[in-house]
Amino acid sequence: MILWCYVTYWIHKACSGFADMIFGNKIALLSGDYLLSNSCVELANLRNQELVELMSSAVRDLAEAEFVGLRDLQNAPLPARPKSDTKDYDVLIADNIEPLAVGEAMGNAKAEWTVRHILNAGSLLGKSCQGTLKLAGHPEELQRQGYLFGKHLALAWQAYLDREPFTPGSFGSFSLISAPVLFALQHDPSLYDFIEKGLDNVEDVDYEQVRERVMVGPALELTKNLQNDHSSAALDMLRKLPDSDARTALQNIIAAMQD
Structure with a gap:
């Protein structure tokens, strides 16, 4: 349910x-x-009041995701201007009912991408897994592991999808808040000049030129590492569960995303 x-x-x-x-x-x-x-x-x-509160916070996160950062006049999301003094940012808070501190992450490639996609999908999948374990009567620590598994699985899948528009032979538009674009902006802030052309309409962005700039830098390798990190974290959570057909099926889902 x-x-x-x-x-x-x-x-x-x-x-x-x-x-x-x-x-x-x-x-x-x-x-x-x-x-x-x-x-x-x-x-x-x-x-179950605790479960309702948990899932309500997931819906809140989904709504908040639609208001994070800049958007063009058609409401398509745009990345924040990259910061020169990026700091480590921990998006894993002790109480996942509380809202994420979004402002601190903007302009920091990895943190901005992570916050955006926890709000957009990771929170809902993670809290769905957590809530399922809660209903089944499992201890709180295992419920927490369920949340982390769902969150990392969602982020690994998103990183996998973000890489697809930058494979050889790709063409057309792509998300300007994808991990490769954010990492490329962090590496070369001058790329933001091309992004700013989309403030009125993202169709004004020269996607092919942005794609070319992304593909010659370290952004794709960083995105691949990001995907591997979240895939490994999800697998680590699974290994704490007893052997079962369900665990094997989930491991196969993660394996299917690997190159």
């Missing part, structure tokens, strides 16, 4: 994307809202 919240969110996002082609934007969004409200009703029927 908790994972239903996760699925519902992505259905809601997908409906928005296909709206104009099939049903029209309003009907698509209303369909997503209906599914989301249904999942909330089912969650309430579980009559």
Whole structure:
């Protein structure tokens, strides 16, 4: 039931994307809202206040993700201007119910990417795993490990997806807040001049020139390392669980993302 919240969110996002082609934007969004409200009703029927609070914080994180950083006039996200004095930033807080400190991360490539994607997906998947273990009556430490597993799995998958537009022969637009772009900005802040052209509309950005600049620097290798770090962290969490078919299936999912 908790994972239903996760699925519902992505259905809601997908409906928005296909709206104009099939049903029209309003009907698509209303369909997503209906599914989301249904999942909330089912969650309430579980009559577990701690679980409701946990999943409510995940929905809050999803909403906050839509307001992080700059956006163009069409509401497409843009990266923050890179900082010259980046510091280590720990996004793993002791109480994952509390909001993340977003402002400190902006302009720091790794921290900004991590915060954006914890809010956008890592929080929901992690808290869904945590909530499932809570419902099953497992101890709090194992619930915490479940959260970390889901969070790292979501981040590993996102890093994997972020690399795809920069494979040889790729063309077209891509996310300007993807890990390769953020790492490239950190390495070469002058690249931000190309990003700023998208303040009115991201279509004004010369994507091919940005792609070329990203591919000649260290950004892709850093993104690969980022993916490997989160994949390894997710596997470490899994190894703390007893052997089972479910654990093997999850390990296979992670292995499928590796080069």
